[in-house]
Amino acid sequence: MASTWESAKVDESDMPLYLSVPASGGPVPGLVVVHGQSGLENFIQDTTHMLALQGYAAVAPNLYHRDGPDCKDDGPTRKARLRDTTIINDINAAIGFLKNHRQVDGGRLGIVGFCMGGRLVYLMSAASRDLKAGVMFYGGNTMTAMGDGPSPFDRTREISCPIQGHFGMEDQNPSPEDMRKLDAELTRWGKIHEFHSYAGAAHAFANSGSKNYRPHAAALSWPKATEFFSRHLVG
Numbered sequence: 381m382a383s384t385w386e387s388a389k390v391d392e393s394d395m396p397l398y399l400s401v402p403a404s405g406g407p408v409p410g411l412v413v414v415h416g417q418s419g420l421e422n423f424i425q426d427t428t429h430m431l432a433l434q435g436y437a438a439v440a441p442n443l444y445h446r447d448g449p450d451c452k453d454d455g456p457t458r459k460a461r462l463r464d465t466t467i468i469n470d471i472n473a474a475i476g477f478l479k480n481h482r483q484v485d486g487g488r489l490g491i492v493g494f495c496m497g498g499r500l501v502y503l504m505s506a507a508s509r510d511l512k513a514g515v516m517f518y519g520g521n522t523m524t525a526m527g528d529g530p531s532p533f534d535r536t537r538e539i540s541c542p543i544q545g546h547f548g549m550e551d552q553n554p555s556p557e558d559m560r561k562l563d564a565e566l567t568r569w570g571k572i573h574e575f576h577s578y579a580g581a582a583h584a585f586a587n588s589g590s591k592n593y594r595p596h597a598a599a600l601s602w603p604k605a606t607e608f609f610s611r612h613l614v615g
Contacts, residue, residue, distance in 0.1 A: 381400060381401070381402060381403055381429060381432040381433050382400070382401055382403060382432075383398065383399065383400040383401075383425070383428065383429060383432070384399050385397070385398060385399075386398075386399050386439075386477065388441070388473040388474065388476070388477050389473075390445070390466075390469050390470050390473045391446075391466065391469060393445050393446050394445065395441055395442060395443075395445040395470055395473060395474075396420070396441075396442040396445060397439050397440065397441050397442070397474060397477060398420060398424070398425050398428055398439065398440040398442075399428070399437070399438070399439045399440075399477075400425075400428035400429050400431065400432035400437070400438050400439075401432055401437045401438075401481075401483050402432055402433075402435055402436075402437070402483070405435075405483075406437075406482070406483035406484070406485075407483060407484055407485035408435055408436060408437050408483060408484060408485060409435075409436050409437070409484075409485055409488035409489065409490065409609070409613035409614060410436065410437045410438070410439070410478035410479075410481070410484040410485070410486070410488065410489045410490070411431055411436045411437070411438045411439075411489070411490050411491065411492060411609065412438075412439055412440075412441070412471060412474045412475060412478070412489070412490075412491045412492070412504075413427050413428050413431070413438050413439065413440040413491075413492055413493070413497075414440070414441070414443070414471065414491065414492070414493030414494070414496075414497030414498075414500045414501065415440060415442075415443065415493075415494065415496070415497050416455075416493075416494045416495025416496045416497050416498075416584075416587075417455040417456060417458070417459040417495060417496050418455045418495075419442070419443075419444055419455060419458070420440055420441075420442045420444075421589060422589060423494075423587045423588055423589045423590075424440050424494075425440065426588070427440075427492075428440050431492075434606060435614075436609070436613075437478060437481060437483055437484045439474050439477060439478055440474075441470050441471060441473070441474040443462060443467060443470050444458045444462075445470075446461075446466070447461070459496060462526055462527075463526055463527030463528075464503060464525060464526045464527055464529055464532075465527060465528070465529065467500060467503070467526070468503070468504070468507045468508075471491070471500065471504050471508070472507075472508065475489060475508060475510050475511070479510070486510075487512075488512060488613045488614075489510050489511055489512060489613075490511060490512055490513040490514060490515070490541075490609055490612065490613050491504055491505070491511050491513075491514045491515070492514070492515040492516075492517070492605065492609075493515075493516060493517065493519065494517040494518065494584070494586065494587065495517070495518060495519070495520060495583065495584060496519075496520070496521075497517075497519070498516035498517045498518055498519025498520070498522075498545075499516070499519035499520060499521055499522045499532055500519075500532075501514040501515065501516040501519060501543070502514070502516055502519055502522050502532040502533070502539075502543065502562075503532040503535065505539045505540065505541050505543055506532065506535035506536070506538035506539045506540070507535070507538070508540075509540055511540075511541045512541050512542075512612055512613055513541055513542050513543075513544075513608060513609055513611075513612035513613055514541055514542070514543045514544070515543075515544045515545075515546070515605045515608060515609065516543065516544070516545045516546070517545075517546045517586050517601070517605075518546065518547055518548060518551055518554060518583050518584065518585070518586075519545070519554060520551075520553035520554050520558075520583070521553065522554065522558070522562060523558070523561070533561075533562070533565060536565045536566060536568075536569050536571065537569045539566070539569070539571045541612075542571075542572040542573060542574075542608075542612055543566065543571065543572070543573040543574075544573065544574050544575075544576070544604065544605060544608045545559065545562065545573065545574070545575040545576070546575075546576050546577075546578070546586070546601045546604070546605070547559045547575065547576070547577045547578070548577070548578055548581035548582045548583060548585045548592075548594075548597065549577050549578060549579050549580070549581060550580065550581060550582040551581070551582050551583045552582075552583070553583065556577065559575060559577060562575075563575050574608075576600075576601065576604055578594070578596075578597035578600060578601065580594060580596065580597070581594045581596075581597035582594075585597040585598060585601075586598045586601055586602070
């Protein structure tokens with residue numbers, strides 16, 4: 381497994397990408413790993429390492445790149461500046477990076493995200509036709525738009541790939557009621573999906589760097605996520 385910092389030009393800005401790829405072989409399936417409001421932290425980088433060891437090329441885009449490298453604002457402040465339209469451009473650029481990578485099979489691409497990134501899995505499953513599978517971990521505010529335009533929830537009918545969701549039963553955003561609403565909407569539109577919830581777990585339960593980290597829930601959720609990607613991207 382090898383990891384490097386790369387970049388992609390988006391809207392006249394150089395967006396950093398953290399890339400991890402298997403040590404050899406290919407072409408392999410590719411995954412976009414989407415960070416939460418804490419940014420491209422160690423947990424996200426470690427996730428790309430883990431996925432590369434399982435045979436995927438995993439790239440994590442820095443969605444805060446428009447703030448510049450010297451920005452000292454906290455996560456919530458930086459998140460508040462994001463807009464769905466530019467986020468779609470950013471993640472499409474990460475998808476394009478994978479499609480053009482010599483070690484990646486551009487026809488077998490997926491996406492996984494956490495917190496805000498989980499919301500963006502839902503959004504991109506509707507906005508992109510390149511993705512073949514999406515795994516969302518506790519994606520909050522899925523019913524709310526960031527900027528002008530429809531929310532991810534409002535774009536459910538456009539979703540074109542299977543989705544898997546992981547939720548903490550003690551989470552408030554998304555709450556168990558939010559999970560049920562998402563489940564019902566995906567069912568109404570006939571979208572392939574499966575949801576899993578975990579007792580004793582709140583938001584960020586899979587993030588080893590969070591005070592909410594719950595090893596039991598992480599240990600249950602990750603095998604389900606990797607099996608889902610194997611099923612839809614490996615065969």
